[in-house]
Amino acid sequence: xxxxxxxxxxxxxxxxxxxxxxxxxxxxxxxxxxxxxxxxxxxxxxxxxxxxxxxxxxxxxxxxxxxxxxxxxxxxxxxxxxxxxxxxxxxxxxxxxxxxxxxxxxxxxxxxxxxxxxxxxxxxxxxxxxxxxxxxxxxxxxxxxxxxxxxxxxxxxxxxxxxxxxxxxxxxxxxxxxxxxxxxxxxxxxxxxxxxxxxxxxxxxxxxxxxxxxxxxxxxxxxxxxxxxxxxxxxxxxxxxxxxxxxxxxxxxxxxxxxxxxxxxxxxxxxxxxxxxxxxxxxxxxxxxxxxxxxxxxxxxxxxxxxxxxxxxxxxxxxxxxxxx
Ligand code: PEP
Ligand code: MG
Numbered sequence: 001x002x003x004x005x006x007x008x009x010x011x012x013x014x015x016x017x018x019x020x021x022x023x024x025x026x027x028x029x030x031x032x033x034x035x036x037x038x039x040x041x042x043x044x045x046x047x048x049x050x051x052x053x054x055x056x057x058x059x060x061x062x063x064x065x066x067x068x069x070x071x072x073x074x075x076x077x078x079x080x081x082x083x084x085x086x087x088x089x090x091x092x093x094x095x096x097x098x099x100x101x102x103x104x105x106x107x108x109x110x111x112x113x114x115x116x117x118x119x120x121x122x123x124x125x126x127x128x129x130x131x132x133x134x135x136x137x138x139x140x141x142x143x144x145x146x147x148x149x150x151x152x153x154x155x156x157x158x159x160x161x162x163x164x165x166x167x168x169x170x171x172x173x174x175x176x177x178x179x180x181x182x183x184x185x186x187x188x189x190x191x192x193x194x195x196x197x198x199x200x201x202x203x204x205x206x207x208x209x210x211x212x213x214x215x216x217x218x219x220x221x222x223x224x225x226x227x228x229x230x231x232x233x234x235x236x237x238x239x240x241x242x243x244x245x246x247x248x249x250x251x252x253x254x255x256x257x258x259x260x261x262x263x264x265x266x267x268x269x270x271x272x273x274x275x276x277x278x279x280x281x282x283x284x285x286x287x288x289x290x291x292x293x294x295x296x297x298x299x300x301x302x303x304x305x306x307x308x309x310x311x312x313x314x315x316x317x318x319x320x321x322x323x324x325x
Pocket of ligand 1: 046048087183203204205206207208254255256
């Protein structure tokens with residue numbers, strides 16, 4: 001079965017009736033990139049850079065980061081790599097960076113909030129990413145955005161870094177695409193305002209589900225309430241796609257929901273064409289894509305949007321997946 005799946009690595013992800021999908025990999029290291037490429041990833045939809053900062057005694061230098069980003073950009077070739085700026089806090093910690101004791105770390109000092117507060121650190125990372133953009137198709141993404149001000153502040157710092165590179169005559173892609181994660185409910189509600197500020201959205205369902213449903217993604221006791229197929233989650237995703245479409249920017253999904261092949265009808269119905277997932281999931285999702293009739297899948301998804309409970313939707317999507325083999 002595994003060998004059969006591996007034969008699919010070089011096959012295009014296209015439904016029986018010709019709807020094509022772009023399947024990219026989520027990676028946190030060069031080793032994971034190699035695995036993603038082996039399993040046929042068309043580029044990297046999410047490079048979680050925090051793992052470059054972990055398991056060390058101090059922050060990685062600009063040069064150390066640059067070398068890794070450049071290598072990844074070169075390895076993905078003509079495809080793109082979306083490099084996400086540091087997303088620590090919440091469940092992710094650094095031994096050498098004292099985070100405050102917090103009552104609610106997931107609602108606390110996290111991700112872009114830290115980057116905007118620690119401008120020195122943020123600029124080092126942005127410089128390394130911009131320099132790497134000269135060597136491949138690099139896109140930049142900010143995590144955990146909850147307001148227009150945050151995007152504007154991050155872009156202002158990016159511009160400072162660009163000016164510094166210009167002064168030194170260091171080459172980089174002046175038109176590097178800039179996107180944001182949509183993973184906080186506020187971002188969904190103002191998606192049409194955020195869309196005016198950026199080139200693309202990537203929906204992070206892992207955090208979106210926890211914040212929409214107020215269910216801590218790490219808490220075992222309420223894990224049964226962590227429901228990606230909750231009608232509120234589906235509506236949030238639909239709103240985000242609508243806003244992106246109205247303004248004309250790209251939208252993809254990079255949370256674990258993208259790796260659950262039962263979700264395929266939802267993406268096809270909503271018109272989401274790019275999915276990014278852990279390397280291990282790529283061939284499974286591709287296999288399911290090849291066996292799916294998009295026309296049928298869309299009817300199933302429409303029914304899901306009419307359902308009133310997570311369970312009904314999950315049952316319908318599971319049955320559809322079994323039926324299409
Ligand atoms: C997400 O929140 O869905 C996501 C992709 O990011 P992470 O899992 O790294 O928080
Ligand atoms: Mg997240």
